[in-house]
Amino acid sequence: SLNSKISIYLLGKYVSPVPFQIDAGIRFVYKDIAWIGGFYRTLDAWGLALGTYLSKQTAIGYSLDIPHTNMRSAGGTSHEITLTIKFGL
Secondary structure, eight states: OOOEEEEEEEEOOOTTSSSHHHEEEEEEEEETTEEEEEETTTTEEEEEEEEEESSEEEEEEEEEEEEOOOOHHHHHEEEEEEEEOOOOO
16 A cells, blocks of 8 residues: 555674674554564564654654573563654655
């Protein structure tokens, strides 16, 4: 439908002392109003995310990270709320 889209991403990262990790995710954006998606992070977690656009410059989102490795014992499931503000539009 109009202005709806699916986007995917792949990101490699290295932060010492953690081994190299790859993040892969997919997100469905519905008519530039809201999004829902998921991701997988090697050696760490998988997760779900959703959010809504408040305006062309601002958005608010929520994500849930669920560890799939022995890191579960270090902290378990985590929750994150994000506020995105775009400058220069």
